[in-house]
Amino acid sequence: MDKIKGLQGKSGETLIFAEMRKCSCNCSYSCQSQMYQRKRSSCTLCICLVVILLLMGIVLLSSCTSSPSPSVRQNEDLINVPLNNVEVKEHCQPFSINELQVLKRGGRWQLGTKDRGLLDFANKEVEAREAKRVIQNYGINQLCSSEENHQGIQYFLSSGYPPQKSKGTAIQEECFAFDPEQLSVKPTRRQRWIIKAGETGLFQPLRSKHIAQNAATLIRKYQFTHLCSIGKPRASFEYLRIGMP
Secondary structure, three states, rough: OHHHHHOOOOOOOOOHHHHHHHHHHHHHHOOOOHHHHHHHHHHHHHHHHHHHHHHHHHHHHHHHHHHOOOOHHOOEEEEEOOOHOOOOOOEEEEOOOHEEEEEEEEEEEEEEEEOOOEOOOOOOOOOOOOOOHHHHHOOOEEEEEOHHHOOOOOOOOOOOOOEEEEEOOOOEEEEEEHHHEEEEEEEEOOEEEEEEEEOOEEEEEEEEHHHHHHHHHHHHOOOOOOEEEEOOOOOOOOEEEEEEE
């Protein structure tokens, strides 16, 4: 304790500042009464303290810049990439509305043409016929997917444009409205990814974040605002559209 007190200045300054004051004196060679060995040790201590302080400052600065604020972390999965800089790959099958039929193949009801089936409804004939009315009402003639092998989401277009509901639309729908600019992609507990509008999930969870982000980008591209469905409790037919509620 006596040694530490001896290293303190008369005004009660700490050991570090006392030594730094002495160092500035010794390094300038203005204090002729000090021994050469004392000057050398004080300068060494001063340099060490400055290096330590600089390192502490760098650590504090890096910790501040690497930790995003809670608001940034909350929105880090928002899909806000400029669409004009993103090449969105789509997979679409054109078909003729006039050739669309509800057919039973292999004991299952399907919606398609004589040559190929487009949608499968299992044993739900009524829902297959209702889906046909929806497709004809919106003039839908393209069945699209955001990924190959149906790994993404399925959506429909009318000659390259999103189906649009107007005042003259005479069909009953069950739809969920959302803002396409506020979509997010979130992980699930089963290592899959889901597209969410607020707290509501759209479609089933997808296999990867990339697939989910690509699907969300396509929703934004066409500015879809409603996800509609046919069938309860599990939908057998879903479609995205724009327009009135």
